[in-house]
Amino acid sequence: MLSPRLFHKILGVAFLLFPCCAQGKPAGSFPLSSFAQLPEDGIDQGFIPGFLPMVDNEVEDVIRQLEHRISRLEGVLHLEKMITESGGKIFATNGKRADFHATMKKCKEAGGSIATPRNPGENDAILYFVKSFNTYAYLGIKESLIPSKFQFLDGTQLTYTNWYLHEPSGKGEEECVEMYTDGTWNDRKCNQNHLIVCQF
Numbered sequence: 001m002l003s004p005r006l007f008h009k010i011l012g013v014a015f016l017l018f019p020c021c022a023q024g025k026p027a028g029s030f031p032l033s034s035f036a037q038l039p040e041d042g043i044d045q046g047f048i049p050g051f052l053p054m055v056d057n058e059v060e061d062v063i064r065q066l067e068h069r070i071s072r073l074e075g076v077l078h079l080e081k082m083i084t085e086s087g088g089k090i091f092a093t094n095g096k097r098a099d100f101h102a103t104m105k106k107c108k109e110a111g112g113s114i115a116t117p118r119n120p121g122e123n124d125a126i127l128y129f130v131k132s133f134n135t136y137a138y139l140g141i142k143e144s145l146i147p148s149k150f151q152f153l154d155g156t157q158l159t160y161t162n163w164y165l166h167e168p169s170g171k172g173e174e175e176c177v178e179m180y181t182d183g184t185w186n187d188r189k190c191n192q193n194h195l196i197v198c199q200f
């Protein structure tokens with residue numbers, strides 16, 4: 001069943017990858033003829049505001065059509081190496097580069113956040129893009145006020161790390177963290193042009 005949470009994630013990925021649609025331009029016609037605006041204000045059983053009332057089997061049919069369409073779109077995005085998943089988290093890239101702050105902005109605009117590995121599986125998911133685009137990526141990890149102590153962007157402690165040998169070494173001079181092409185991490189200045197990788 002398509003949960004609202006998954007639907008939101010898919011929308012975020014779509015906005016990152018297809019900026020045209022985020023600006024309100026139609027991506028093409030939607031094949032579900034029963035989707036139409038209704039001026040009525042009544043909220044009945046089986047009534048979704050803004051849509052024609054539908055009986056249960058019609059709702060199920062619409063969900064099946066949406067799931068089928070989403071899985072085909074996911075197939076395309078996988079083929080283009082633009083999305084991958086780990087533990088329910090979707091990671092996505094648009095294949096473009098930006099510094100740390102522009103990456104954060106881009107991911108936020110798309111309704112997600114900068115890729116932040118919390119375990120080896122998520123690290124591998126990000127590594128998939130770093131390898132396929134052969135470009136380092138910034139992670140959602142920053143140096144705290146204590147030099148060489150790194151934390152998540154919300155200030156919480158790291159519970160998983162994958163530092164390269166002898167890193168972090170910047171001691172207050174390298175506040176951001178990049179992922180190397182072997183998946184290990186290096187503290188680095190935030191102004192490098194790295195691959196944009198977001199999570200949803």
Ligand code: MAN
Nearest residue numbers: 167169170174186187188189
């Ligand atoms: C080397 C190492 C790293 C450092 C970079 C900066 O690769 O010293 O720790 O971050 O240089 O360019």
Ligand code: CA
Nearest residue numbers: 169170186187
């Ligand atoms: Ca370093």
